[in-house]
Every structure is written in structure tokens, then in C-alpha cells.
Amino acid sequence: MATISKKRQLGRQVSIVGGGLSQFGAFPEKDTRDLFVEAFQDMVQNMDRGFDIEDIECAYVGNYSSDLFEHQGHTAPIVADWLGITPIPITRIENACASSGSALREGVMAIASGMYDVVLVGGMEKMTNLPTDGVTDVLASAADGLYEVPAGLTFPGIFGAIAKAHMDKYETNLDHLLKVAIKNHSNGALNSKAQFQQTVTEMMERRISRAQERGQEVPDYKTDMDFLNDPRANPWIAWPLRLYDCAPITDGASCVLLVSKEIAHNFADTPIDIAGIGQATGKPLHDSDELTSLSAAKAASQQAYDMAGITVADIDLAEVHDCFTIAEIVATEDLGFFAPGEGPRAVDEGRTARDGDHPINTSGGLKAKGHPVGASGVGQVIEIYKQLRGEAGERQVKKADPTVGVTHNVGGTGGTCVVNVLRRES
Amino acid sequence: MATISKKRQLGRQVSIVGGGLSQFGAFPEKDTRDLFVEAFQDMVQNMDRGFDIEDIECAYVGNYSSDLFEHQGHTAPIVADWLGITPIPITRIENACASSGSALREGVMAIASGMYDVVLVGGMEKMTNLPTDGVTDVLASAADGLYEVPAGLTFPGIFGAIAKAHMDKYETNLDHLLKVAIKNHSNGALNSKAQFQQTVTEMMERRISRAQERGQEVPDYKTDMDFLNDPRANPWIAWPLRLYDCAPITDGASCVLLVSKEIAHNFADTPIDIAGIGQATGKPLHDSDELTSLSAAKAASQQAYDMAGITVADIDLAEVHDCFTIAEIVATEDLGFFAPGEGPRAVDEGRTARDGDHPINTSGGLKAKGHPVGASGVGQVIEIYKQLRGEAGERQVKKADPTVGVTHNVGGTGGTCVVNVLRRES
Numbered sequence: 001m002a003t004i005s006k007k008r009q010l011g012r013q014v015s016i017v018g019g020g021l022s023q024f025g026a027f028p029e030k031d032t033r034d035l036f037v038e039a040f041q042d043m044v045q046n047m048d049r050g051f052d053i054e055d056i057e058c059a060y061v062g063n064y065s066s067d068l069f070e071h072q073g074h075t076a077p078i079v080a081d082w083l084g085i086t087p088i089p090i091t092r093i094e095n096a097c098a099s100s101g102s103a104l105r106e107g108v109m110a111i112a113s114g115m116y117d118v119v120l121v122g123g124m125e126k127m128t129n130l131p132t133d134g135v136t137d138v139l140a141s142a143a144d145g146l147y148e149v150p151a152g153l154t155f156p157g158i159f160g161a162i163a164k165a166h167m168d169k170y171e172t173n174l175d176h177l178l179k180v181a182i183k184n185h186s187n188g189a190l191n192s193k194a195q196f197q198q199t200v201t202e203m204m205e206r207r208i209s210r211a212q213e214r215g216q217e218v219p220d221y222k223t224d225m226d227f228l229n230d231p232r233a234n235p236w237i238a239w240p241l242r243l244y245d246c247a248p249i250t251d252g253a254s255c256v257l258l259v260s261k262e263i264a265h266n267f268a269d270t271p272i273d274i275a276g277i278g279q280a281t282g283k284p285l286h287d288s289d290e291l292t293s294l295s296a297a298k299a300a301s302q303q304a305y306d307m308a309g310i311t312v313a314d315i316d317l318a319e320v321h322d323c324f325t326i327a328e329i330v331a332t333e334d335l336g337f338f339a340p341g342e343g344p345r346a347v348d349e350g351r352t353a354r355d356g357d358h359p360i361n362t363s364g365g366l367k368a369k370g371h372p373v374g375a376s377g378v379g380q381v382i383e384i385y386k387q388l389r390g391e392a393g394e395r396q397v398k399k400a401d402p403t404v405g406v407t408h409n410v411g412g413t414g415g416t417c418v419v420n421v422l423r424r425e426s
Numbered sequence: 427m428a429t430i431s432k433k434r435q436l437g438r439q440v441s442i443v444g445g446g447l448s449q450f451g452a453f454p455e456k457d458t459r460d461l462f463v464e465a466f467q468d469m470v471q472n473m474d475r476g477f478d479i480e481d482i483e484c485a486y487v488g489n490y491s492s493d494l495f496e497h498q499g500h501t502a503p504i505v506a507d508w509l510g511i512t513p514i515p516i517t518r519i520e521n522a523c524a525s526s527g528s529a530l531r532e533g534v535m536a537i538a539s540g541m542y543d544v545v546l547v548g549g550m551e552k553m554t555n556l557p558t559d560g561v562t563d564v565l566a567s568a569a570d571g572l573y574e575v576p577a578g579l580t581f582p583g584i585f586g587a588i589a590k591a592h593m594d595k596y597e598t599n600l601d602h603l604l605k606v607a608i609k610n611h612s613n614g615a616l617n618s619k620a621q622f623q624q625t626v627t628e629m630m631e632r633r634i635s636r637a638q639e640r641g642q643e644v645p646d647y648k649t650d651m652d653f654l655n656d657p658r659a660n661p662w663i664a665w666p667l668r669l670y671d672c673a674p675i676t677d678g679a680s681c682v683l684l685v686s687k688e689i690a691h692n693f694a695d696t697p698i699d700i701a702g703i704g705q706a707t708g709k710p711l712h713d714s715d716e717l718t719s720l721s722a723a724k725a726a727s728q729q730a731y732d733m734a735g736i737t738v739a740d741i742d743l744a745e746v747h748d749c750f751t752i753a754e755i756v757a758t759e760d761l762g763f764f765a766p767g768e769g770p771r772a773v774d775e776g777r778t779a780r781d782g783d784h785p786i787n788t789s790g791g792l793k794a795k796g797h798p799v800g801a802s803g804v805g806q807v808i809e810i811y812k813q814l815r816g817e818a819g820e821r822q823v824k825k826a827d828p829t830v831g832v833t834h835n836v837g838g839t840g841g842t843c844v845v846n847v848l849r850r851e852s
Contacts, residue, residue: 011437011540031572064500067493067567074490074522074568077841080707087725089705091528091842094518096500102517106532113538114437141493142500146457279515281506299513415503416517 062100101377101409101418122255188364195370276308488526527803527835527844548681614790621796702734
């Protein structure tokens with residue numbers, strides 16, 4: 001397609017000057033609006049300089065389906081009222097699990113258009129009020145309701161099929177998948193906002209000590225892999241995926257403050273520029289050419305890299321859309337970090353760990369941090385924002401002076417993919 | 427608020443070079459994707475010059491709730507696949523019944539940002555597959571689910587309350603409301619895409635002739651008002667609103683092609699410029715200061731007029747959001763066409779008719795053309811596009827050479843309002 005590879009440039013550059021997350025987890029007492037306000041307060045408390053809420057001129061919220069989760073449509077003005085930012089315009093963006101990734105893109109273009117200088121972009125999802133099968137049903141509605149859902153496809157089934165295809169085509173095995181989970185839980189253990197703040201080893205030890213306390217048979221686990229290969233601890237969900245291959249069901253919200261680059265230093269000592277944005281659309285799974293790669297991810301990343309004027313070699317770290325462990329492996333190949341089929345070996349060799357040459361999902365990823373679907377795209381951006389500012393604490397990447405980070409946010413089975421390149425001024 | 431009144435300008439000007447509508451009505455055999463393709467084909471067939479689908483670089487679709495109407499989320503990529511425009515980015519915009527109004531604004535900013543030159547913007551809703559009470563429930567979810575819906579509010583109830591407040595505050599009466607319906611049906615009778623293509627007189631005559639055919643008591647109607655005051659023909663829905671005060675439940679889709687102004691003549695002999703765009707957010711009804719005016723409509727229109735550099739005196743015609751007859755009256759006051767409380771008298775005096783000084787809803791409005799909620803905002807734009815190009819046929823406004831038209835699209839109870847100023851090059 002001629003159009004997608006066309007070199008695209010923004011009329012004005014855009015920077016991120018703040019970011020905030022609600023706690024990720026299950027919060028029966030909280031509504032979507034409460035979660036968003038919590039994320040907003042977190043952002044305001046962590047901004048480098050003074051900030052007046054009346055500076056905000058326009059807002060976007062990514063949300064997959066407050067309609068089905070809470071029977072609440074038209075969520076955007078409710079959030080605006082709760083924040084106290086009426087009458088500024090606010091718009092809800094929906095592209096399934098890439099909703100806030102797409103929302104960020106709208107915020108960037110709103111500033112680049114010349115209309116606004118200061119735009120709030122966030123995302124939110126309140127999922128845990130439905131039972132698990134209800135959530136699975138709502139998420140399945142992001143697949144094609146005419147051609148896929150009636151055939152029995154759910155998202156674990158879809159990504160199970162992707163994993164099987166990857167195993168058939170390359171030398172991928174079940175251990176590769178579980179090693180992604182081990183890595184991401186080890187990162188999530190260092191993230192105070194994460195839904196799961198324990199390593200797999202800690203979870204294994206907890207299971208052993210519980211068995212001892214209860215006088216039950218004590219499992220004979222020697223390693224994380226022993227634990228993860230025990231079907232009582234890690235049951236099959238949709239072969240070859242097990243419980244620990246799946247991101248959890250999560251309530252949460254995220255937001256960032258975008259400003260025109262020329263005023264960024266009024267808000268932040270170390271603004272982070274949005275150097276490239278890319279979004280592309282893939283065919284539904286039933287109509288896709290292949291299962292082991294998402295065409296939209298490849299197109300979106302190429303667009304974002306071109307806009308930023310970078311190559312893969314320039315990228316210091318990435319947050320990718322690990323809704324399932326196999327999705328992280330496929331993402332690292334689609335983004336060009338590793339050749340097709342080489343993603344699993346890179347996991348084996350520790351290249352995607354915090355001290356590797358391609359650190360992936362230092363936040364814990366969707367897998368351990370949690371996946372409140374509408375919030376995840378902006379949540380990824382916040383992790384890169386913190387890492388590039390050297391503020392990620394114990395989970396700060398080991399490489400000195402990281403400058404360029406990438407986010408990769410997928411909606412559905414690759415129907416939408418949004419890739420951003422973030423860069424710290426050198 | 428300092429922010430909302432700030433003068434805003436786009437970095438690049440944007441023009442409309444094509445527009446298309448599906449048939450509006452009830453189509454049990456059609457899905458959302460089918461409706462959108464029908465609108466797209468209508469647009470392509472009516473374009474002035476050659477058009478290649480590969481020219482489209484980016485797309486937006488407004489949709490209120492395919493989630494609740496069809497249990498289909500992530501509708502945007504499905505539409506893209508059906509149109510054959512993957513891999514270009516497509517994003518769903520949701521702001522209740524202002525969804526495609528907001529989508530248009532995103533399309534305008536996407537071009538103004540410098541990212542794209544050619545953007546497709548549309549809207550769609552498939553509503554009639556649910557029973558009427560189901561549709562009422564889905565629409566009610568655009569109100570506040572914590573504070574309003576549990577109190578029993580539905581949209582007919584909400585706009586009934588607005589009508590009652592207007593009647594209490596001003597000299598508005600039930601006849602004023604019905605005269606809006608009579609006017610809009612007389613316009614819709616001339617619109618081949620409309621759901622209702624009959625005048626109220628024709629509907630009255632049909633009722634009389636049916637009674638005669640069936641040997642039933644023949645109603646003694648002398649005028650449209652006799653007919654509309656018969657509760658068997660026009661039953662109460664939510665006092666003071668009756669059936670003919672309410673827009674119908676509709677399946678339909680709409681789309682326009684936006685391009686950067688400098689290339690507009692490559693696509694159209696008579697492009698129509700988007701001279702001003704405004705969007706504002708109102709508090710939920712339970713938290714509003716007054717019922718007889720929508721604060722978001724006033725703020726959005728002021729923003730759009732300022733951007734276009736016009737005053738009310740420059741406006742030749744308007745399409746306003748007449749989801750209920752009272753909503754049209756309030757809209758004409760909020761837009762500044764008439765002073766508060768003067769809207770009803772203007773209807774009485776025929777000032778809002780096709781040959782009046784402020785023609786309103788020449789398309790038939792939501793009332794007669796139909797209201798597929800996510801499609802309505804762009805549907806309004808298409809009517810102004812046709813009128814300013816002199817292509818509205820029998821329903822063309824009487825004033826010579828109309829140059830400036832306005833659209834007014836409301837989401838929920840005024841939680842969102844989008845106002846556009848369209849202008850033909852003179």
C-alpha cells in the first residue's frame with residue numbers, strides 16, 4: 001500500500017510532561033470514574049513543576065467497553081465532570097485493547113493541528129465486576145461477531161492458535177512461553193502499581209508454605225519450571241496456553257499530559273518527546289494471511305520508526321502487548337528486535353530481561369502489571385516515560401542513559417496496532 | 427473558563443469533497459458493516475471527479491454502541507476490512523449521539539496536524555434488531571448510570587422534563603412542539619434517503635383512508651393539528667412529548683471525505699470548507715445549572731463561530747439535533763438564532779421553514795430523516811454540503827446562493843455538543 005509507507009510528519013512536535021496510574025487490581029468499590037480520578041491524582045502529584053487543571057484544553061479517554069462491563073455509555077463526559085474539567089472537549093476512543101494507544105495518537109494530532117497546546121490523554125477499564133466467563137465473552141466481542149465468535153473463538157483460543165502456529169513453524173516450545181511469564185513477574189514484583197507484585201519463585205514458595213500450613217502434600221518443586229509445569233498450580237486454559245500464559249482481568253486507569261514541545265519545559269524538567277507514532281489496521285483473524293505475525297504491528301512500527309528517523313538499533317527498551325506470553329514473543333519479532341522465529345531464543349538467552357540488550361516489559365507488562373484493557377496503551381507509555389527519565393527505581397533498566405523507548409499496543413487479534421517511539425532530549 | 431474561549435486555529439484548512447448516506451430505516455438483513463459500505467458507495471457514486479480508494483490515508487467511524495446493539499466491539503477494523511482499506515489506520519469515536527460529530531473533528535485535526543491529506547469520516551448505528559424497550563435501555567446508558575438511570579430517567583423522560591421546564595419558563599406550548607414535527611416531516615418527504623418520506627398531512631390522509639377501507643369509524647380530522655391531537659394517532663410517550671415529538675429508531679450510516687484544502691479541487695468542483703469546529707462538554711443533567719439550554723451547545727457554537735470568523739447573521743441554514751421536537755427549539759436558541767424563549771415563536775412564524783430566514787433541518791432532521799445515532803452527526807454535515815452546493819433538489823432552501831451552514835450534534839443530555847461551520851468558497 002502506497003499510503004501506509006508514505007513519510008508522515010507532524011506540524012508541531014509533542015512532548016509528555018506527566019503520567020499517572022491508578023493501582024491496578026480488583027476494586028469492587030470503584031467505578032471507572034473513580035479509577036480515572038485516581039490515575040489523574042497520581043499524575044499531578046508526580047509532576048516536576050506547578051500545574052493548574054485549567055491548563056488542560058482538550059481530553060481523550062480510551063475505553064474498550066464500559067457499555068458491556070458497566071452498562072455505561074458516553075463515559076467521557078462523566079469522567080470530565082468527575083475531574084472538574086468541563087466544558088473542555090473530551091472524547092472516548094475505542095479500538096479494543098488498543099483504545100488508549102489510539103487515544104494518545106488523537107492527542108498528539110490535536111496538538112500538532114494547532115488547535116491545542118495542552119491535552120490530557122488517558123484510558124480506563126473496570127472489568128472485575130463481571131464473572132470470568134462474562135469478561136471472556138465481552139473480550140470475545142472484539143473479534144468478528146459474524147465469522148469468528150460463532151465458531152467458538154475466545155481470546156485464549158485465538159492466542160492458543162497463534163502459539164501453536166509459532167511452535168509448528170519455528171522451534172518454539174512451552175518453556176519459552178513460560179519464561180516470558182517468569183521474566184514479567186520478576187519485573188512486576190518491583191512495580192508498586194502492579195496487580196501481581198511477586199516473582200514466580202515467590203508464588204511457588206507461597207504455595208509450598210500453604211501446603212505445609214494446611215498439612216497437605218507438599219509439592220516437590222525445585223525450580224520455577226517445576227511449579228509452572230504442575231497442572232494443579234498452572235492449569236491449561238487453551239492449549240498450549242496455561243494460566244500463567246494469560247494476562248489477568250484488571251480494574252485500572254492511566255493518563256498522561258501532552259503538551260506542545262515548545263512549552264514542555266514549563267511543565268517538566270525532563271520532558272519526553274513523542275518522536276514517532278504509527279497506527280495500522282489488520283484484517284480479522286479469519287481473513288489473515290498468517291498467524292505467526294501481526295501485519296498491523298509491522299506496518300505501525302515501520303511508520304513510527306520512519307517518523308522518528310530511527311532504526312531498531314536505536315531502541316533502548318520497549319513495552320509490548322503481552323496479553324498472552326506468545327503475544328510478547330510475536331511482538332518482539334514484528335517490531336524487528338529479533339528475526340521471525342528468533343524471539344523464543346532471545347527469551348532463553350535473557351536478551352529481553354532488564355539487563356539484556358532488548359529489555360521488554362520492565363513494568364511487568366500486561367502479564368504482571370495487569371491489563372485493564374482500555375488503560376493499557378497509555379500505561380505502557382508511562383513506563384517508558386519513567387525509564388527514560390531514570391525514575392523506574394529498582395526496575396530501572398541496567399543500560400546507562402536510555403534515550404529511546406517504544407510502546408506496542410494491540411487491539412483484538414491485530415485488527416489495530418499502535419506503536420509509539422518516545423525519546424528523551426539528549 | 428479561559429481555555430474554552432481561547433481563539434483556536436487549525437494549522438491547515440480542511441474541505442469536504444464528498445458525502446454519502448445509506449438508506450435510513452429498518453433493515454433486518456443488514457449489519458453495521460453493510461450499512462457503512464452502502465454509505466461509502468453512495469459517496470463514491472456522487473463525487474465530482476475521479477476517486478481511488480487507495481487515496482484514503484486514515485479513517486474514523488462514529489458509533490454509539492455496537493457493543494450493546496450487536497454485541498460487537500472493535501467495529502472500526504471490521505468496517506475497514508469490509509471497505510477494503512486495510513492497513514490504513516481506522517479508529518472508532520464514541521460520544522453517544524454526537525459520535526460522528528466528534529469523529530469529524532478528529533478527521534479535521536488529523537489533516538490539520540500535517541499527518542494526512544485524505545481522511546474518511548463516517549458514522550453508523552444498527553438499532554432495530556433490539557425491541558423498542560431494549561433500544562430505550564441502551565440509549566439510557568448514555569445518561570449517568572449512577573445518578574440518573576437508577577432514578578428512572580430515560581431519554582423521552584429527560585427531554586420531557588426539558589420541554590416542561592421550557593413551557594414553565596417561557597410561553598412554549600404543545601402546538602409549538604408539534605409544529606416542529608410538521609415542518610421536519612414536510613422536509614423529510616422530499617428526501618429519498620429519509621426513514622419517513624411523508625408529510626404529516628399525508629400520514630393523516632393515510633389514516634383516514636385506512637379507516638374507510640376497513641369500515642372503521644373515520645376520524646374527523648380537518649388539519650394536521652387535529653390528527654396530532656388525537657391520542658390514538660399520536661399517543662403520549664413522556665408528557666408533554668408524544669410519539670410525533672420523538673425521533674425514530676433507525677439503522678443507517680453516513681460518510682464524508684475530508685481533504686486538505688489545497689488539494690480539494692482535485693476531488694470536487696465545489697468543495698465545502700470546514701471553516702469552524704467546536705466541541706464542548708456539559709455536566710450530566712443531574713448536575714446542570716438549567717434545563718432550558720445546553721451549556722455545551724453554547725460553548726461549542728461560540729468556538730466554531732469564532733474560528734470561522736462569523737456571526738449568527740452570516741448563517742444561511744442549519745441542521746440541528748432534533749432527537750425530540752423540544753431539542754430543536756432549544757438548539758435554535760443555544761445557537762443564537764433566536765433569543766432564549768423566542769424559539770417557539772420562530773416556529774410559529776415559519777422562520778425555520780425552508781423558505782424562512784433561518785431554515786432548520788431541511789433534510790427532515792433526525793425526526794423525519796431518522797436517527798441512527800452514531801451516523802447522525804455526519805448525516806447533518808452531508809445535508810449542509812448538498813445545500814451549499816445547490817444539490818438538495820426539491821428541498822433546496824429558497825434563499826439564493828447559500829454560503830454558510832451550521833451543524834449542531836448533541837450527545838446524551840448535552841454531555842457532548844459538536845458544532846461545525848461549513849462554508850462554500852465565494
